[in-house]
Amino acid sequence: MIDRIGRRTVGLIQAVGRWGQFMADMVRALPDVTTWGRLALVQMRRVGVDSLPVALFIAAFTGVVLALQASYTFTGTVPLYFVGTLVGKTMMLELGPVLAGLALAGRVGASMAAELGTMKVTEQVDALETLAYDPQSFLVVPRVLAGTVMFPIVVALAVLVGIMTGWMTSLWLLNLSTPEFVKGLRQFYQFKDTWFGLFKSATFGFTITTVGCVVGLSTRGGAEGVGRSTTRAVVYSAVAILVLDAFWAAVLLR
């Protein structure tokens, strides 16, 4: 028993150590702009193309549900224009970033882990090193940067779409007029709502891509190993997003 706890602890410390090493390597690779600059653009496009459709799809339906649930909850005791408040705040602060983040973990995180995992087990990573490239600046930095930069943009668009479908639902299904909806939307709006959501999204994008890269590059054991890495990347980044979400709420929203 104690033995097992001991081993677990050692394992955890090793994992944290590897993570730290990885971060240090990444920072060290940052000045190498000539290597990662062009690749980062490629990755940014990929992150955008991969995640935008899913994120917008999810946001569109979330907007509808939020509006309906709000009106259902208020049952006449709260003025109906608060539907606008609830849709706007919830999309910006929580559901936009988190739902898109979870979707992104499944799309982008998984595909990065699979890609780098395959490169690892087929010795492409070794080959890069023998050509005197640094896998950190060639593979990792462009991906992490792309995730961190692109994800807030994806989330911003998702939030807009969600608010729009919420508004259309209010208009057509709840008989709430546009001015009323907008009034609700603006009532408690603070600029912090926007930057909090976007900042949070950037940290999610960073986390998802970093986890995808770390897990991908530590893949062992052929096609099976790649499969394991892919699921692992999704699970780890999903958990990380939820924990991080609670963390930012506790730190920044109190």
Next chain:
Amino acid sequence: MIRFENLHKAFGDKQVLAGLTLEVQDGETMVVIGYSGTGKSVALKHIVGLLDPDAGDVLVDGRAVSTLDRDALNALRREIGYVFQFAALFDSLTVAENVALGLRRRGLDDDEIAERVTEALALVDLTGAGERYAAELSGGMRKRVGIARAIALRPRYILYDEPTTGLDPVTSAVIDRLMVRTREHLGVTGVVVTHDMRSAYTVGDRIAMLHEGRIRQVGTVAEVQETDDPVVRQFIEGRPT
């Protein structure tokens, strides 16, 4: 000069290399033979610092590889072309881009890169395949692109990990001839890991047999062909026990 000095390497409980000592002289081609799974690829990877030894080291030009810092290691790697056993081509790039990648890292200008890519592809008989994606190639073609990628660098050392395994006899002979020519023209020092004895006799100046983690015998082609050592005899004659 490449010197393996008492190299030890284990993976978990499995001792793969146990005191490998071998010297490869400048300008010669050393062929390393040995049973599957004896650690030939593992030995090669130590030369370029892809693996860290448990004990002992590899000395390239007198410098111990495992002690080099990142910059020195990269400088060393620029002198070495590595042909991977399974080619290790970058799937997302075209053949030409695969060959060009290492050249770009060496800071050559675009014209020179294009020229060298064309030349290297012609040498491995792949003229015109430059625009195809690595993922679309047959196994033998991948292997030849891997060789082109290494020789395009015009390195001082080339390490070939089973360059002719899986190729048809004629292509194998073409690759053998290419390795011989590369040595003659560029004066490169080569280490060739192979199971293919015909290839070994053609390209090798000396042959070393790796067995149970160390060198069982090393000698000129003639010496090895005449060997009395039963283990080596059995291997080169391909007799089952």
